Amino acid sequence: MTSSTRTPTEELSATAGRHLLLNMTPNGSFGQGGQDLFVVRSGEGPYVDDADGRRYIDGLSGLYCCQLGYSYAPEFADAAARQLRELCFSPLWSASAHPTAIELSERLARIAPVDIEHTFFSGGGAEAVETAWKIARRYHALRGDSTRTKAISRRGAYHGLTLGALSLTDDPGLREPYGPGAIETRFVSNTNRFGLAPECADDDVYTARLLAELEAAILAEGPETIALLIAEPVQNRGGCITPPQGYWPGLRTLADRYGFLLVADEVITAFGRLGEWFGGDCYAARPDLVTVAKGITAGYAPMGATLVSSKVTEVINRPGAVLNHGYTFAGHPLSAAIALRSLEIMERDRILDNVRDQQGHLATRMAALTDLPLVGDVRGAGFFYACELVGDLEGGGFSDRARADLVADLVPRRLREAGLLARVYNRAAPLVQIAPPLISDRALLDRIADILTDTLTEASARL
Template sequence: MSASAARHLLLHMTPNGSLGPEGEDLVVVQRGEGPYVHDADGRRYIDGLSGLYCCQLGYSYGPEFAEAADRQLRELCYSPLWTGSAHPTAIELAERLSRIAPVDIEHTFFCGGGAEAVETAWKIARRYHALNGQPGRTKAIARRGAYHGLTIGALSLTDDPGLTDPYGPPAIDTRFVSNTSRFGLAPQFADDTAFTAHLLAELEAEILAEGPETIAMLIAEPVQNRGGCITPPQGYWQGLRALADRYGFLLVADEVITAFGRVGEWFGGDRYGARPDMVTVAKGITAGYAPMGATLVSTKVAEVINRPGAVLNHGYTFAGHPLSAAIALRNLKIMERDRILDNVRGLQDDLANRMAALTDLRIVGDVRGAGFFHSCELVGDLEGGGFSDRARADLIVDLIPRRLREAGLLARVYNRSAPLVQIAPPLISDRALLDGIAAIVAGTLAEASARL
């Protein structure tokens, strides 16, 4: 099977030509149960990344989701959400989302995934301002190091030249401001009040330099994934809301990863007092059992784009697909019935403490995160904490990912800019499993520390 994959399957974000003609470096995941997956050779792994941050419920709810899918497909297999047409399952899901969404978010535009949700938010922002007589609002603001998707528009909101440069000029005119990582900053920024004031002052200066009348939206994740589970200081999201109101741009919370329980709330922004104008979601909305994305929209914005005669010329063939909508509804039902958020809330402090203890290791510079979402930022053998080419190759490329996998844990080892080890286990994980994950990470990084 690995050889067939090497010949025919183009993997994402992968140097496919380096897999070998027989795909010997490829893990073929064949089945799963609970928080575990099994490869084609029968080896079992803890899924420490919930697939790709989406399998909130793990892998044992298949029969229940299959029943929901079977019922939907027997009744209606497909119906678009185009030109005055809708179907009951999408309507029910949109209403259900409005009941758990942040304050004033009552409308849903469905799509196929996270990048589509982000591009939808951008088009809605542009349309909103144009209908309000401000077509000159053509710029976005995003945060340094953030990732919002790989389609050409969403990619424009990312400042990584390695991702953007191969595809030419960005499709969106974006300005970048600091994210909320404190690692390596001056000691005074350990204080939330001082750090928040610093970040908001920098942002406001950027807005004024560009011209407030040119800014359409600011997009940020409640906990920034890329760069390592970067949490905000107290008051930060309230400050973003105040600046958005003062200067008239829209505030977008990218919750593709953080929504649906990842940090202990239905929406990650709820943990930090966020009040966005739009929210982008995907991944956990279906717990990985079907593809789906959505852009959730505030009443303030919807009232403008829904004015009589106005048209949002935007859509997707499979947006709000009946099957995916049925799966999403069942996912929300299961999460409530089985008290999934309570499980995260009850165990998150223990996991945070286990992860924080890793800072005792020489190779660990910082540990960050919230809920079931944590990263270790690694420091190396060079002055200032960087890695020599040899240390990066030996430890980040080889030893750490190999040892984690040998110990039966699938986690993310990030090797762009500052190296990271990241975990995002299924939200059904119990204390023993979380302790096991932390122990595997600790053992692996202890060995890596000894080799620095």
């Protein structure tokens, strides 16, 4: 095919194959002689259009970022233009700051979990997690607890791909190519009940079991060596895993008992994904630090942040103490202005109320998918759900053929053909995940559920 007869997607794929390295992608599979990329050209409302003009429901909110969809660009452009006319850049460095970052930090303190009063800005989620680790280490060192050099995370968790954050991520395929982790980390069970004994359906029983396992791990490692425990209010990796009642208060009790800091990784769950400003509020979480990114700017600019409790800042802000950590572009004026505008829009247009109003209906539609033979479990909250698929082998596993035919091919292909962008995992636990924009109305949520139903019904018949 000559270049004059190529589609826009084919042209762009060929150029990308020559010059662009994609994230988390077998880059050698694309380009000349390889498969085409999925190239997103534009967006409107909850939809995106590809380079060839086909329209899709963005059922993942641009990888959990675009809380407001794609129709607020004029407002964000106005906020950006105002900021750029006034100040294009100034670092938060060496006793220097700028008004927009100061205003955003004050705004975040007003909506943050109880006792969270300070913000350290960064460029994204992994940097926010790295910052949480370094603040925790600095906190303990200033208190004379220099032996606290270990972390606790949960099995299957993902907290980022920089070397520190990667140490807290339980995925050997991601960690092992880069050698030993930078942080010694003990992994404990997450809160996924699927496939467990029937008594784990009882919240009190299950919470007690999880907290007993965690306490045993703390004691085995030595409480005096643990700097922090990090967990997501709803764990993304493994499929929107919600906690049982009492779990987060139990984490708070153990953190206080043994002296480590509790970190809520809210990179995905903050800013309305679960119907609250912070997802941990749904589960009575009382963290010492909170990591955020993604939805803080609704995807209109890059930004991350680590929110810090007064308990911690009382130590790290002691006279003469230096927080010797930073990023050149932390709290960039443009990103800060866009984050402020995003928070303003969410309040003005009652975005949280929309999630609260629609989440029960979405939960009902998603739960109905468990009637299909291919769907073993549905779990999630707010606008954040996953279906765990079960296959043709005893115990629900997939044969190699069924995994290749259904999970790797038919399900993602049919979803895309039906106009829905969703996430289909093809790992130890095959999953289909959705996280639609928070502006989605009932009709759109029904359309998403209908596409999932039709696709998984066809796959079940093929199984």
